[in-house]
């Protein structure tokens with residue numbers, strides 16, 4: 001078997017290791033357009049999208065980025081044609097089954113976030129299995145937002161907190177940002193540093209609404225299936241040039 005040389009396997013010398021984002025999120029937009037441009041069915045774009053995601057995940061690990069969160073399916077995506085939705089559900093399941101061994105070998109911890117109870121039962125079982133098996137893995141935290149909505153995430157956190165107040169185990173005065181964050185799906189993951197959106201749209205689309213508060217945004221016209229390490233390098237280089245002030249002024 002010939003091993004394809006991977007471009008940019010090591011951290012490129014122009015990037016500063018100490019200033020890498022710890023947590024990157026991606027809105028993987030443009031799969032459908034990528035396929036259409038080639039006269040292919042939309043599902044082919046999703047297939048190629050998986051390849052792109054795998055490479056970016058491996059790249060994050062190679063370069064020492066601790067966490068990657070990908071928007072795979074939004075609560076609004078149920079409105080797509082039934083056959084596309086079915087294809088995506090089957091794709092998630094197949095990818096999970098096929099990639100689990102490699103995720104173990106590469107020490108990837110995978111978690112799925114969102115309203116998972118509405119997903120097909122067979123997919124839920126595959127998700128549970130992958131999350132259980134990779135729970136102790138340490139090299140990178142890979143989070144897949146599926147049937148995810150940022151507003152819905154905030155509401156479920158509010159409900160959980162309200163329940164605790166009702167039960168008397170929590171006082172309203174104890175509710176602060178840190179406590180709130182412990183009730184979000186991203187509990188245990190570093191603060192979001194960089195959100196990348198492909199295919200040019202300047203929207204957050206209900207993704208990580210709380211977490212994006214102080215993240216840097218990077219939008220590229222490149223369609224997701226074409227988003228490779230060269231593109232990712234550009235995104236990180238742009239991030240490293242930003243002056244992150246978190247609302248303060250420099251003295």
Ligand code: FPP
Pocket residue numbers: 028029030031032033034046049050053070071072073074077091092093095096144
């Ligand atoms: C957006 O492109 C893409 C999606 C809604 C699906 C993304 C899913 C994957 C890449 C698969 C990930 C798989 C796993 C297991 C994590 P679009 O269809 O909205 O493209 P368009 O805007 O050009 O129509």
